[in-house]
Amino acid sequence: MLKVAVVGASGYTGVELLRLLHCHSEVAVTCITSEQSAGRPVADVFPTLRKRYGQILENLEPVRVAEKADFIFTALPHKAAMEVVPTFLKLGKRVVDLSADYRFHDAAVYETWYEPHMNPELLAEAVYGLPEVRRDAIVDARLVGNPGCYPTSVILALQPLLRHGLIDPATIIADSKSGVSGAGRGAKVDNLYCEVNEGFKAYSVGGVHRHTPEIEQELSLLAGAKVTISFTPHLVPMDRGILSTVYARLTAVKSRTELVELYEEYYEGEPFVRVLPAGSYPSTAHVRGANFCDLGIAVDERTGRVIVVSAIDNLVKGAAGQAVQNMNIMNGFPEGMGLEGLPLFP
Amino acid sequence: MLKVAVVGASGYTGVELLRLLHCHSEVAVTCITSEQSAGRPVADVFPTLRKRYGQILENLEPVRVAEKADFIFTALPHKAAMEVVPTFLKLGKRVVDLSADYRFHDAAVYETWYEPHMNPELLAEAVYGLPEVRRDAIVDARLVGNPGCYPTSVILALQPLLRHGLIDPATIIADSKSGVSGAGRGAKVDNLYCEVNEGFKAYSVGGVHRHTPEIEQELSLLAGAKVTISFTPHLVPMDRGILSTVYARLTAVKSRTELVELYEEYYEGEPFVRVLPAGSYPSTAHVRGANFCDLGIAVDERTGRVIVVSAIDNLVKGAAGQAVQNMNIMNGFPEGMGLEGLPLFP
């Protein structure tokens, strides 16, 4: 049994990790921390865990955590992660970090969009943990930067097209829509039920959302050239799910059927990518609670554009599920272990 | 008092017309028809109307309707509208038709996307009833084709840019999101609560939605040249509201502030268009139940694109409210009469 710690468990990503790890047969959760609720039973903070998790939430003291666990998930806000991750690594632990702190190859990009980096030397080593893009590098990684939710949905949508050079990267527009859990569990008026319910809105309009450079970094690597995109996130009145509608101009005439086949081939063997048949498009309702990324592909022949629609559960494939998938790869477990649960519908 | 008929009142648009007309001081609703519920009190079909509407739903017999009313709203499915509208006109009535049957200037376009037109000769006369675009023509119209919900949101978003020639029309992408009432009140599994709730999806992907040619017709007129766009509708788990996120490449360098000012100027004096201050973006929650179209404008300097976000209530500015606005213009009533109600929030 792998002894695992969940560091920062008072948010939605933390409790989702606990939910998934509970069904993982090779893992024991031996330490759970929360700065704001230390000392309280975790099942008090999240009553869903009652009768299954008896643990008390602990303070985040890295050395103590490292004594109790061999593998560490850090589900902290950015900056808080880079304050503790180096200690875990020094003590010989392997880490999947769910913040943005280790997702960037170039510290300058991180610093432009976030803040000064405290251990930029780790960025060279950290692996951007999208298994469908770089599974091999994850196997031996000490430190995985778990991808953001929006980037996961956009990168998986575009990978086959970029690898095959079928679109003009300068024309990419990603219009993404997220459920409210992506906004976290902080007590803000903006996220109150009555503020969010029965409304739909855009935010961070104009290319200013922090996931933009993360998406661009990965798309650029796939395209083999610097890619700049327009990315607009929106807020959907639902708990979970991200749907991205991604537009680009095709550089060659391709039919929908051809592209669906190309995607099926490209993602063949991937346990968590489901390419939908031509004419079907994904819904976040069909991935809720599961680690799938569903993809639907259309061609608008009148305008010469391809439109790829992708759906994930932002807390699973967009966060905790992908983190578990990375842990499995890093430890030689079957990649889908603990992730067998099918989507909850309705 | 103008005697008004609401023809086809068993759907959401019909009941919305009745809701709005109840507060209109120059109007008396003298006839309400419904094929499927004829003979039943309208307040049985829509309990919201109890104690305020005592009428019995009638069969749709055009001559009888015309005897009772001088002004007619037809809230019928397409095709059903063109079966009765000519009779109303012959009998000297004026009509606002909320179907697609009289929105197209060119019968061929209608026939490509819908079906053979039964009275194409009326298309030359019918006025596309978007007051913010052609108020003057509405004044004397006998027949107004009330715009579709998506088209209203997209056309108002782009009008100032196209009139000023500030964007490349070939680059227009409209990514639109609608509440569920847009799908109507038919008994379909797809629209059941549990199928729709907590999910978000795209539909009619690839430029195949019937509102596409309607949008293109109007944008082409504004641009003075044929415009082809990519339009993708989505379904949001909420009752009401449409939000359109519209992208286009700027043909000149313009700052957000400049564009906000241009929009403010352009729509100055419009009672129902609200241009938001720079940095603010609309939410459908802020127009729910009211006839407003809220607009927010951003510039993505990295990509040279403008992004306009527009929000309307699909049943009000996108249907019944706009129809009442047209009726007001056609009859010389104050344009906002009966439309004074502010949005319901929360």
Added chain:
Amino acid sequence: MLKVAVVGASGYTGVELLRLLHCHSEVAVTCITSEQSAGRPVADVFPTLRKRYGQILENLEPVRVAEKADFIFTALPHKAAMEVVPTFLKLGKRVVDLSADYRFHDAAVYETWYEPHMNPELLAEAVYGLPEVRRDAIVDARLVGNPGCYPTSVILALQPLLRHGLIDPATIIADSKSGVSGAGRGAKVDNLYCEVNEGFKAYSVGGVHRHTPEIEQELSLLAGAKVTISFTPHLVPMDRGILSTVYARLTAVKSRTELVELYEEYYEGEPFVRVLPAGSYPSTAHVRGANFCDLGIAVDERTGRVIVVSAIDNLVKGAAGQAVQNMNIMNGFPEGMGLEGLPLFP
């Protein structure tokens, strides 16, 4: 035009008052206060008001407010209300207070459930403002204590039965369910979208909710004897609406039809009470945004109990709408003025 102030306008009740007063033809809103947002345009705080309310939110200085307005709505938390209401009265203003501070006839009851009362001498004068119970007393009141949302729904449900002595008051159980707007606009984790959505729960279980003594006070007056009830509130994942299911043992054999007739007779002429036909039961969806109280009556012959189901919009008949109704009565306006809007459906 009556000059009106809305004191405490940063909550949901405040904005609802502004929404309703906007359509009132005898009223001008001349002063709007908010402690937390003073100095900001009210339309910044509530974008629904854009282009219709240009006012700046003011600090709550009672003397200044009184200079600007002749009639005052206080939409403050309890305690904050009794700090300012006496000043308004002294300056000759009339007040509808929407807090709990002036709802109790007996200061001791208030002090048991709330806190020490600062001006108990006003309680004798204040009128509990439920027009369907004591319209006459409201006419000349200087100070009206606007009823709580739950009490409104329960008292109107039981009034005919208690007045006719048809139930055993010792057997009354009120099981009430409220939308989330009743919890206010404070930034609390408990009221976040993701905490509330897709869940249903009871709270203040065991007779400890503060609306209990308020309901009992009024039921006791109707019954002519002290009444003690079981009252359990619940939280429904929706913005607006209260539905109360009220149970009591009949003291005489009565059929459903007889009771429906009795209710129809009792509430005949009431503009805002709608007694549903036998076999129909109310839904909060059918009163959303309007000042109605819908009532459905059933008899469970197997157990000898009557079950009355009542539905209101907690922000309208349960707060702001009832306050406007009271204002109308106090000023000799038609009772329904400004309250003509029909429920929004869907």
Added chain:
Amino acid sequence: MLKVAVVGASGYTGVELLRLLHCHSEVAVTCITSEQSAGRPVADVFPTLRKRYGQILENLEPVRVAEKADFIFTALPHKAAMEVVPTFLKLGKRVVDLSADYRFHDAAVYETWYEPHMNPELLAEAVYGLPEVRRDAIVDARLVGNPGCYPTSVILALQPLLRHGLIDPATIIADSKSGVSGAGRGAKVDNLYCEVNEGFKAYSVGGVHRHTPEIEQELSLLAGAKVTISFTPHLVPMDRGILSTVYARLTAVKSRTELVELYEEYYEGEPFVRVLPAGSYPSTAHVRGANFCDLGIAVDERTGRVIVVSAIDNLVKGAAGQAVQNMNIMNGFPEGMGLEGLPLFP
């Protein structure tokens, strides 16, 4: 591996069985039937199952089904179940039936509330499958009548009180609230998103819901005397979950703490019943997707009543999960096998 058939898989209960059985390590689903979708891949009907269930939906031919499977779940409407269950039994199969057809000990009761019974002789043998009430009888049952969703929530709420004789059974009132999935997947206007969303209502008011006699049958057995109750179901705008608020008069003075302890003792060792600490009450949000029944107990000292609040997921503990639990008991599997998944939150 136990070969299992799911008969009637086009509804929400059917797909929930498939979801749960997918994670059960001792079971292989070898046959899935659906009258309305026979011949289609099950993953077409429920896209959540894509890439995990490759089966084609079959017609319901009992003999063929019995050739393929040794254990059968019938998730059919009532009446349809009793048309096929006898055949399965004759062919030596064991059955968990999720309809109402085998829940009643007395055919006369079934016939009063439903219709003539086609095989009343089986009622004596069929076991009402509530493990927390009669686990021992389930072990050897050939035929289990899986309890209704409302009855499960009410019976578990009252069992300890009735067994200890602590309440007057004549005073029991069960006020229950259900998510919309309980209404099934039929195409009805009443269950459309826009009809249900943002509304709350009661239905089958007055003791006329068919779950009433089922609850009374079981409560009578627990009380050792005939029990008649008032039961009112309500519809909550959410997908899943039932919360029952159950009232009764205590026959002895008991404090909340005493009763919580009594419940803890009573349900000690039960894997799926969670008694909440004094002062905590359940939410359906905390059992979503899992097989738990959460219980909270309050005493209203002013009225001498106990109030028990219970929460389940209607599709899990109220249907498919309980069915799997019964299957486990009948086959000697660990009782929680396949039911390890924790509730999904948010």
